[in-house]
Amino acid sequence: MSTTKASPASAYRPPRAIGGGARKSGRAWRAGGSKHLRRRRDLIGYVFSGPALVILGIFVFYPTFYALYMSFTNASGFNEPSFIGLQNYEKAFTNTDSLNAIWHTIVYAVVYAPVVIIVALALAVLLNQTGMFLRSLLRTTIFVPFIISMAVAALAYSFILNAQTGILPYWVSRLGITLPDILNSTTWALPAVIWVAVWKNFGYFMVIFIGGLQTIPGDLYEAAEIDGANAWRRFLSVTLPGLRPTMTYVIILAANGAFQAFDQIYVMTGGGPLRSTETIVYRVYIEGFKNFRQGYASALSFILMAITMVVGVIQLIISRRQEKDLA
Numbered sequence: 665m666s667t668t669k670a671s672p673a674s675a676y677r678p679p680r681a682i683g684g685g686a687r688k689s690g691r692a693w694r695a696g697g698s699k700h701l702r703r704r705r706d707l708i709g710y711v712f713s714g715p716a717l718v719i720l721g722i723f724v725f726y727p728t729f730y731a732l733y734m735s736f737t738n739a740s741g742f743n744e745p746s747f748i749g750l751q752n753y754e755k756a757f758t759n760t761d762s763l764n765a766i767w768h769t770i771v772y773a774v775v776y777a778p779v780v781i782i783v784a785l786a787l788a789v790l791l792n793q794t795g796m797f798l799r800s801l802l803r804t805t806i807f808v809p810f811i812i813s814m815a816v817a818a819l820a821y822s823f824i825l826n827a828q829t830g831i832l833p834y835w836v837s838r839l840g841i842t843l844p845d846i847l848n849s850t851t852w853a854l855p856a857v858i859w860v861a862v863w864k865n866f867g868y869f870m871v872i873f874i875g876g877l878q879t880i881p882g883d884l885y886e887a888a889e890i891d892g893a894n895a896w897r898r899f900l901s902v903t904l905p906g907l908r909p910t911m912t913y914v915i916i917l918a919a920n921g922a923f924q925a926f927d928q929i930y931v932m933t934g935g936g937p938l939r940s941t942e943t944i945v946y947r948v949y950i951e952g953f954k955n956f957r958q959g960y961a962s963a964l965s966f967i968l969m970a971i972t973m974v975v976g977v978i979q980l981i982i983s984r985r986q987e988k989d990l991a
Contacts, residue, residue: 765946766944771854776861818931826847849937912979912980
């Protein structure tokens, strides 16, 4: 009787791991469970963010895209809009009133942003060196104008600066000085509306700067003082570099606020005298709601948006380069 010998390779059978199938099924169950949990978390996120997205879609995205469409039409609010291409944009850069408004907006931003930042930073540095109780009291007092609406502040300054009944002209005249009719002067009307914005907003920026100052380590000031640096040198070498992120944030806020100036101009001057205080936003209001040229007003709005975005991008690029140089 013949017997067949199995080869060593075929004869060997590795021992089967006990519970291997259970481990595989456990891993598969955990993978399926984790996917289920991810889907559940995503669903919860969609449920909670859904209402906000719907509101943004209705009140932000849809009006924005519709206004973009209108900027290429001759819409007036009373007709069926027809497509006219880039005529509104061409008119914006050739029309004297629009160019005048763009120029005043740039002047407003160039004057307002540095002034409000310098005033806010100077007060923040001074208050940061006072005691806690006095700092809180002064900070609250200076912050109060920011709570007031711009329209109310503008109305108050309209009475203060009035040439016939204003408090400021009266008290200055007691000193033997005669002020011009500020709000009816093509020279002084624009500085007056800029000052109202500075007065109202510098307390807000001051509070932001105080928060930034409190993040700068005190050891840096002590080291600079030991090295013989005076107060001005410590400000330049320690305070300003430490406030760089805060400064970027404040500059962007101030620039955006300047480009959107409208309330105090509407209340105090109505764009006058001789359109010397008209800004882009005020011109959008005139064209859209008084002249009923809504397509043209939409084009002006998107020109303003483009200017604001360019200024913001330039500022971000500069700040990032400065951060790289410091690193």
